[in-house]
Amino acid sequence: MSGIMEPTGTEPAGQCPDRPSRTGTDLPDGQSRTGLPDGPAEPYGSVRHALLDAALEVFTARGYADAGLAEIATRSCLPLGSLFQHYGGKRGLYLALWEEFREEQERRTAATLAAERGGGVDDPIVLFVAGARAYLEGAWDNRRLARLFAEDDGPGGFDTLRRQWDRAWVRRNARLLEVDEKRRAGRVRVRVLTTVIGGAARELGDCADEAEARQIVDEVCGILTHLSTPPR
Template sequence: MRTSRAQQPGGTPDGNGGGRQWARADATRRTLLAAALDVFADRGYADAGIAEIVERSGISVGSLYHHYGGKAGLYVALWEDLSAEQEATAARAVSDARKGGESDPIALFIAGARAYLRVCWERRVAARLFLGGEGPSGSALMRRSRGRHWIAQNTRLLRGPSADEPAGRPEQVLSLVLTSMIGEAGREIATAESEPEATEIIEEVCRILIRLAG
């Protein structure tokens, strides 16, 4: 049976056309996000304009709406990108610590916290934008939802793999306090004047977290 172009890999007989098209679309999305972050950082979300994002990116307004649906979609995509990097970096740090032989729940928690806070410095332009709390309608709910998920993850990590019973109130409150502290520290780190200052804050926060968690 003859295979149509749409059924072939990549939409072309050699299978490369679809890959090139995807790469172009991905490059377009990345260019739009970079321009949006610059404009949001300069103007704030409320005062940022689609026209300026289009001008800085060099991408058409039609492409912007096609990929993101407007200013709110750009904001959400930037937030999801940063959140995913923070979460993946923290998870990788915990995994690496385990592979290195670490089994103490507090030490693993600190490894994840330190990695998360490091991303707050490395991605400080985006972190400042989101930690400021400004954004489109529904963004506060989005952040609260992720906060609850983050607290639940930290609760499981701090309890260790051998915990069978559901977390009690003291454990839940401890995780809430520690997670909230990390979030507030991220705000200070993102606004630090230099990398040495950011590193100093990160290490002091980790020392305090160890005392509280212990």
């Protein structure tokens, strides 16, 4: 996660509004997104989490263009100056949320692939589908963030940043599937597969409940298994 750390300042008087977690589900009391306790030992992280939680709430309610920094600061129960010192403004908050989502998805996928390989799996298609499942499950767990980045309402230059990450994603999938990127047919096949995963991740944000989300993940993984098989 990006952002300059500073010592925690004095919180404004009064009751702060409850803020939902940036993940799709509530976390147990005293637990952070990483499963570690949030306490006095992590004041900097607590400040950053408060700012990012508030920013996500305002971005999803108003859209990026109409989101106000004063409202974000008020919802975070921190002074406006703290927001600027940590993130430099609204764009910095948005990009920090994006980086957090991207890094969490990459960590989740990498952990799944490591576990599969550790269990003796070496089939490229099986590994690819396992990684895709991990990514889609992450999109469901972090659906508020996934929905935010699916919208065409972000800071200037974000579309370019997202396209760069998409290209890197395609290259990683090509290596995982052991596809020769010099062959146009292979590149196109991997790009189509990656696009299917991205489209499914966006659909998961609109699922009514976990049962529906799991049904979609299972169906998409079946499609990916079929499409990943090279033509004879």
